[in-house]
Amino acid sequence: MDAHVHLYEDPTMADEETILVAVSDDLESSLKTLSLKGENVVPCVGVHPWSSPEVGEEELKEFEKLVERALCLGEIGLDKRYVPDFEKQRRVFEHFLTLSKEYSLPVNLHALDAWEEVFNMLLRYDVDRAYFHWFNGPLHLLDEIVSQGYYVGINAAAKIQKKHLRVIERAPLTSIMTESDGPYVYRGVKLTPKAVPELIGIIAKVKKVSEEAVAEAVLRNFKRWSGALAQG
Template identity: 60%
Template sequence: MSYVDAHVHLHEDPSLIEKDFLIVAVSDDLESSIKTLKLEGVFKCVGIHPWEVEESRESDLKKIEELAESAHCLGEVGLDYRFVKNRERERKFFEFFLNLSREYDLPMNLHALDAWREVFDLLLKYDIKRAYFHWYNGPLDLIEEITSQGYYIGINAAIKIQKKHLRVLERAPLKAILTESDGPYKYRGITLKPSMVREEIQKIAEVKGISAERVKEVVLSNLRSWLNLSLL
C-alpha cells in the first residue's frame, strides 16, 4: 500500500519522487505551475503562493486558469498573516482561486499561516467542497469545525520536532488527516522530503494506538476522497 505525501514542491527537485508514494505536487507561481504540469506520475496543483503574490502579475491569474484545466488541484494558495504585508492583494489573489475552485470543482491545497480562521470562513463563504489545510498549526478548537465540513488537516513530517503540531495530531481525527513533507522546505536545519513520511506514519500510529498499515489505509482513502478519485 502506497504512502501519501499531499504537499511537495516537486518542481524545485523532481528527484524527491519516491516509488512507493502517491505525491501531490504543488506550485508557487506561474512559472512553477508550468513546470509542475510537466511532471509525470504525480497529482498536480497549480497556483500562486501567498509569498509570491507581490512578485506575480494579475495577468498570471488568467494564464493559471488556463492551466487549471490540466491540473488535479489548486495550490499552494491561501493567506499568510505572518509574512505577507499586502493583505488586500493576497486576499484578491486568494478569492480568485476560491472562485476557480468552485467553477472547476478543483480541490484546494491551502496555506493559512496565522490566517486559519479567515481561510476557513472564506471556504464557507465561497461554498468550497474539498479543501486541505497544509501543515495545520492553527487553533485546536478550529479543528472540529474544519473536519465537520469534510475538509482535511495536514500532518507534516516535522511533527517529530514540533510539539505544537503533535497536539494537532492528538486532536485531529484520523479520517481527516493527510500526511505530507512540504519538501524540499528547510525547517529548523532539516531539509524535509517525502521519505520522512514513513517515520511520520509510525508516529501517527503510536499516537492513535493503531497499526501503521491502518494509518496508511485511512490516509490513502482520505487522499482519494479529497481529490475525488474513484480509483487509486
C-alpha cells in the same frame, strides 16, 4: 502518500512507491509542475501567498488556461505572518477559489496565522474539498474544519515540533493526510517524501493504532479529497 511537496524544486524526490501531491508557487513553477504529471504525481497550480504581491491580472488570467490540465489548486491561501499586503493576498486567493468552484478542483492551502480567515472564505465560496497544509491553527477551528469535511496536513516535522503533536491527538484519522513540504528545511531537518514512513509511525504511536491503519486511512482521505473515489 505526501499531500504537499514542492516537487518542481527537486524532481529527484519522486519515486514509484509514493503518491505525491505536487504544489506550485507561481506561474513559472506551475508550468514546471504540470510537466511532472505522472501516475504517482498529482499536479497543483497556483500562487503562494508569498508570491501574490508580484502577481498581475494578466498572469492570473493565464491560470485559467492551466486549470484544465491540473488536478488541484495550490499552494494557495493567506499568510498574516510574512506578507504585509493582506488585501492583495485576498484578491489572489479569491481568484483561485472561484476557479475551484467553477472547475470542481480541490484546494491545497497555506493559512499561516490566517487559519480562520481561510476557513471562512472556503465557506463563502462553497468549496467542497479542502486541505489545510501543515495545520498548526487553533484546536477549536480544527473541530470546525473536520465537521465541514475538510482535511488537515500532518507534517513530518511532527517529530521535533511538539505543538504539531496536539493536532495529531485531536484530529480524527478520517481527517488527516501526511506530508513533507519538501524540500523545505525546518530547524535543520530537511523534509522530503522519504520522511513520511517515519511520520506514519509517529501518528500510529500517538493514536495507539497500527501503522497499517494509519496508512490505509490516509490513502482513503486522499482519494476523497482528490475525487478519486467519485471518479471510480
